[in-house]
Amino acid sequence: MAFATRFLSRSTRQAYAGQNVLRSEYGDQCRSFAKGAGPAPTALKGDEMLKGIFLEVKKKFETALGILRQEKIMIDPHDPAAVAQYAKVMKTIREKADLFSESQRIKYTIETRTQDIADARSYLLALKDIRMKRGLVDELGAEAMMMDALDKVENELKKPLMRNNEEGMSLLMAEFDKINQRLGIRREDLPEYEEQLELKIAKAQLEELKKDALEAMETQKKREEFKDEEMPDVKSLDIRNFI
Structure with missing residues (x-):
């Protein structure tokens, strides 16, 4: 059951993260209250808002579970077909x-x-920070090229490039187009x-699931009643049996 719990946690984490991307009316109400725009909402309205958020997330979670109960997922990150199937299931859930x-x-x-960032350099640095925090790799070295392009434009302008500088941003976009062309x-x-x-x-998530499954089975095997039992191949596990 430990493995099943971990799997559900990973496969439906987007449902729990839904509070970050819920429909705009919830976000608007929260921002309005935080900024003190207009009278503060009554406790009842606040309760209604929280109830709405809870029901929204609950609905997303149940939708994800319903799909996971129907679709077979093979935990084999080295099988392109298994990876493609897992990606397809996750796309259906989304x-x-x-x-x-x-x-x-x-x-x-x-x-x-980046909505409040005024200059192009800080904007590009913010993009780099976002990429690194999401674990994405700049395999092509595009970031360094973009910074070089920015240096070139700022040298021409003889001042830092601000994002509201239409002429300067047009020059930068033209340089970026050259980079894209160079990189294909x-x-x-x-x-x-x-x-x-x-x-x-999808492959990375399957690798995590495989690792979790192996850890769960090793833990299970240490228990006295399972010492003589042979642990199954991870690829043979049917997630639907754990939901």
Whole structure:
């Protein structure tokens, strides 16, 4: 059961994280209250808001569980077919439960983290920080190229580039276009890049699930009543039996 608990925790974590991306009316109410805009809401309204948030998250969680009860997941991170199937199941959960994909979450994080950043350099540094915290690797070295491009533009302007400087930002975007061309990155290929990202994430999550399953079985094997039993192959486990 320890393994089952860990699996459910990982596979439905987005449902619990839903409080960060719930419908705008909840966020608007919270921000309005925090800023002191208008009269403070009564206790009843506050209770209603919390109840709404709870019911929303509960609905997402139950939706995720319902899908996991139906779909077979093979815990084999080295099998491309198993990884693709796991990614497909997670995508179905996101779509049915109205959750963000990884790329959407990154976009949301970027928008919220950078909305008050005025200069281009701080913006790029914030992007780097977000990437590192999400465990993403800059395999192409694009960040260094972008910083070089910014240095070039700021040298031309002879001052720091502010994001509201339309002329300067146009120059920077032109430099970024050159970088994308050099790296072979095309805007029309973005859906493919997103799919590749989701597969990488799916593989990493399956590796974590496999590790958790092995740890749970090793713990189980140490118990007296299971000492003589042979532990099953992780790939043979059917998650649906644990839900």
